[in-house]
Amino acid sequence: MPFRQRLAAVKEFSTGTERLRDAGGPVTAFTVGPRWLMPPMVLATSPEAIRDVLAVKDASVDKTTIVFDEMRRIIGSNLADLPFEPWKPRRRTLQPVFTKQRVNEFGGHMAQAAQSVLDGWRPGSVVDLDTECRALTLRALGRSVLGLDLEQRADEVAEPLRIALSYAIARATRPVRAPRWLPTPARRRAREASAKLHRLTEEILRDCRADPARVAPLVRSLIAAQDPETGARLTDREICDELIIFMFAGHDTTATTLTYALWSLGRHPQYQERVAKEVAALPDRPLTPDDIPALGFTVQVVREALRLCPPAPTGTRMATRDVEVAGYLVPEGTMLVVGRMAVQRDPALWEDPLRFDPDRFSPEKFKAMNRWQYLPFGGGPRSCIGDHFAMLEVTLALAAIIRAAEVQSLAEEFPLALHFTMIAGGPIRARVRPRSAPGSVPEPISLPH
């Protein structure tokens, strides 16, 4: 691939890796500049190559790429950006907080969060699904796990997170960077944003300690968490750093998945009907985590949304010694890039890959699928710790919305943008109507209670 095209493909987070895959193959080595500016890169896009990068259980493939280094410097050390050795005890300590059973305790407020969004919808009105889903996830995250009304304080969460993380990624992808000591306006803004986030999490922790009656299961779990091997607890600083990454990871990613799933159902009424039927078969009360086993098709819709629109379309690692990737020798000092979006849309692996088809994820097909061809939550030791929580949240919210409303998408395309994770690149307009129940048309749209 000529240099200019290569550079453009690297910068384009969405289809860029697909073009590199098509030009190179399952393991594509390339450079975008001299070694002293940017390390050589290897893009892995086949299930085998991705497994060889992600399944490594030691520090030979580590999160020491410049993007994680920049992230640590701006928002602090957390589970997502720590290098392997300090990461191990942190993961051991936090893993029990996110088991399926524990996250079910966090998921209880989802139906109320969906209801409060639905309360604002007028029959026949046009809404921006992205704005609505963002409000919903912020509400659920705040009330159900942090004990704070985050929606009221959105300007202290969403915007600072974007500013801080966009700064980290901009520095990491720029071949020439200003020295760290130089007080550039972008750096000042990023530091201010990070300070705002730290102030907010310190307040969450303080209030939670001061008021034992406050419902904040995630914060309480972090306070109580103990390393099963050493018995060590997290310091207040570590708890705050983790709360920041959970707010980040639990907001944009989940909101975008829900938006994409709703937009897709709004374009495919036949699938929307199937979700509506499934949820209509449940008793007439707010949905709870116990309803998930009866929402099999709704889960399939969420999985298909995550296939076509993985909020983390790529991931990076550093080869800290020579490693083998799908039979190729990758030298130490190479940046490894995992093409999640490329493998999840590969025509060699998926029939008609760009078509939205939740039946790809029927229980039998999902069971038979290669574990490394579908990895919206990553894989190996550093896979997403919040996967159960995210699936629970999106499935319940989707079911709750479709139970009450009919969604008709007005746009044929779903524009994408990258703000560290992949998000909607503009408003996603849809017309919403109450789902007609025999005998009555509720107004405003509301969930049956």
Ligand code: HEM
């Ligand atoms: C749809 C929603 C989500 C998606 C698609 C997603 C995706 C991912 C992916 C792909 C990774 C692995 C990154 C890598 O290999 O470099 C990851 C890691 C992580 N995610 Fe998520 N995530 C989601 C929701 C959440 C939620 C709700 C939380 C927490 C409340 C969370 C917390 C984390 C953390 C802490 C890590 C780092 C884990 C480690 O390195 O030990 N994520 N996520």
